[in-house]
Amino acid sequence: MKNYALAAAILANQSCSFAVDAFAIPSSSHLTAPRSISCLHSTKDHIEAKRKEWSLDGPSSSLIPEVIEQMETDTEFQELAKKISKIGVDGMTKEERAERRRALEDLGVPNFMKFVVAKDDEENVQDSHIQNNRLYRSHPTILQLNIGLYCNQACTHCHVESSPLRKEETMSANVAARCLELLQNTPTIDTLDLTGGAPELNEQFRFLVKMARQWAIENERKLTIIDRCNLTVLLEPNQEDLVDFLKENQVKVVASLPCYGEDNVDAQRGRGVFQRSIAALHKLNEAGYGSSSSDLELDLVYNPSGAFLPPSQESLEGDYKRELLDNFGIEFNNLITITNMPIKRFADHLAKQGQMKEYMELLVNNYNPQTVGGLMCLNTISVGWDGSLYDCDFNQQLGMGIAGKSSEESSSAKKKKKFSIFDIECLTDLEKYSVLTDNHCFGCTAGSGSSCQGATA
Numbered sequence: 001m002k003n004y005a006l007a008a009a010i011l012a013n014q015s016c017s018f019a020v021d022a023f024a025i026p027s028s029s030h031l032t033a034p035r036s037i038s039c040l041h042s043t044k045d046h047i048e049a050k051r052k053e054w055s056l057d058g059p060s061s062s063l064i065p066e067v068i069e070q071m072e073t074d075t076e077f078q079e080l081a082k083k084i085s086k087i088g089v090d091g092m093t094k095e096e097r098a099e100r101r102r103a104l105e106d107l108g109v110p111n112f113m114k115f116v117v118a119k120d121d122e123e124n125v126q127d128s129h130i131q132n133n134r135l136y137r138s139h140p141t142i143l144q145l146n147i148g149l150y151c152n153q154a155c156t157h158c159h160v161e162s163s164p165l166r167k168e169e170t171m172s173a174n175v176a177a178r179c180l181e182l183l184q185n186t187p188t189i190d191t192l193d194l195t196g197g198a199p200e201l202n203e204q205f206r207f208l209v210k211m212a213r214q215w216a217i218e219n220e221r222k223l224t225i226i227d228r229c230n231l232t233v234l235l236e237p238n239q240e241d242l243v244d245f246l247k248e249n250q251v252k253v254v255a256s257l258p259c260y261g262e263d264n265v266d267a268q269r270g271r272g273v274f275q276r277s278i279a280a281l282h283k284l285n286e287a288g289y290g291s292s293s294s295d296l297e298l299d300l301v302y303n304p305s306g307a308f309l310p311p312s313q314e315s316l317e318g319d320y321k322r323e324l325l326d327n328f329g330i331e332f333n334n335l336i337t338i339t340n341m342p343i344k345r346f347a348d349h350l351a352k353q354g355q356m357k358e359y360m361e362l363l364v365n366n367y368n369p370q371t372v373g374g375l376m377c378l379n380t381i382s383v384g385w386d387g388s389l390y391d392c393d394f395n396q397q398l399g400m401g402i403a404g405k406s407s408e409e410s411s412s413a414k415k416k417k418k419f420s421i422f423d424i425e426c427l428t429d430l431e432k433y434s435v436l437t438d439n440h441c442f443g444c445t446a447g448s449g450s451s452c453q454g455a456t457a
Contacts, residue, residue: 050329051282060235060276063152064164071154071163080348093398096347100439103357109364112441116372125369129378134434137391140427142380143183144193144452146396147171148202149385153230153273159344160397162197169197175387176204178421180211186427193380193452195228195393200242213249228452229255231280232273247287252297254336255281258305260323281330290331298331303338307350307359309366309447310337313455339363339450341394341443363442371449374456377435387421391435393452394443400436 071077084092109115117133120126129136149166151158183189192212199205209225216223227246234242246253262274281298284290290298300320304310317335324330340346342359350356382390390396401418417423424430449456 047325047329047331050327051285054275054278054282054328056235056275056279060279062237063232063272063276064236066272067152067154068164071165076348076352077154080345090399092344092348096343096351097398097438097440099347099351099356100342100360103360104364104439106357107361107364109360112437112439115364115367115442116369116445119367119369123369127372129373129375135375135377135437136434137378137431139188139431140186140379140381141188142191142193142376142453143179143186143189143427144195144380144382144393145171145176145179145199145208146195146382146384146393147176147197147199147204147208149197150201151196151198151230152201152233152236153198155230159341159346159394160197161344166197169385170202171204171385173204173207175383175385175421176208178387179383180208180215182421182424182427183212184215185425189427190222191224191226193226193228195452198230198233199227200229200233200239201236206245209245209249209251213251225249225251227251227253229253231255231257231277234280234283235276243283243287243289247289247296250295252299253284253289254299254301255284255332257281257300258302260320260327278328278330281324281328281332285329285331290333292331292333297333299334299336300332301336301338303340307340307353307355307362309339309362310450313337313448334454336454337448337450338452338454339443339446341440341450343394343440344397360439360442363446366446367442368445368447368449368457370457371445374449374451375444376451376453376456380452381427381430383421389419389421389424389430394440395436398438398440400438402430402433402436404433 087095104110110118113130113133113135116135117130120130129138146160148170149160149162150164150170151162151166152164154163154165183192192208194205194208196202205227209227212223212225215221233239245251257277281290284298287296288294289296302310302316302320310316313335316337320335321332324332342350342356342363347356350359377391377395380392382393382396384390384396388396389402390400391402395401403416403418419430444450444456
């Protein structure tokens, strides 16, 4: 076994600086950027012309100072900050859970698992993942690490509430090293999914990528490494070599791009974000990402800007490919659609608009039993920046950790201990514990289903 702990300790002493946010389909009035755009055929000359047109002049400055300034003047952010200061993050979580519960009670809907089991009985559906009204996972194939909440953006619908102010919640070298050990100890894992925040700005990002790729090569193990990228991070100071690093280590990029209209993107993610995102996509394309003739994968992510479900992933992908290629000379592989979960900033938005009941009703009325078998909690283990273990990234943000009886407790003990990566030797050790579900889970079973990998049905 590689001495990952020693390597982590060495890297921890070196000074090296290495999300799902809001998305929207633009209205017809926003299908064009302020610059002149003409829908041309995807010729090589056209692509080069569009990339030149949207290139940034000279090195770009950091977004962070401007984002902090916007946060200081944004009424919603300030109100949210005051509320968190008053009742704490846990208090906010309890409050939004109560809002969802009240909405469901008003609709006469039981808790999530009772609803699922009742629907299965109605339609005579047998799901092997459900036992005694509980949901149980299969062998884990995806290890998802949220390596920190620090980000160079502060998007309005970010379910992890990342921002440049979240400097303390960051993964340590020891936690990163232990995650690599668990990856090595779990033969069923074929994907290492790195998220944040802006994961690239965490000191452990490059360590995790390099060590995981090196180990996979040495052991002839097929491993997909995913970087969930907000795009603008590629243009941050000291990240000039980031695209080359990702390419060298065969990292799949899953990138946030709300839409193909400048006004919509900047309204949701901050001034100047759209142009930086387009420039970043050009950098990725120039490195070979997104091309059908390349093994370097580039996927884009869409989720709605409001209280509605995403459209068909397949049809929307066609629209995105056409618009981005014709208007900006951009190529990518796949589009992923994700439903907005009624938690954190989006839950706060729904509460303020008086739309929580309406949105929960939308999710319940569009429940699709075919999505249950594809739920990401069935094959994904989510790890927080501090090493805590969760069934999914959404449960992580709600503090709903995987729990079981501690080995030190008697068999009759009722208290359950929340597990961390230091409590297990292999990720399959968690298969005997049921998945924690709650009323936010309706977001993953509505319509075509939703997961970090896209639609599930």
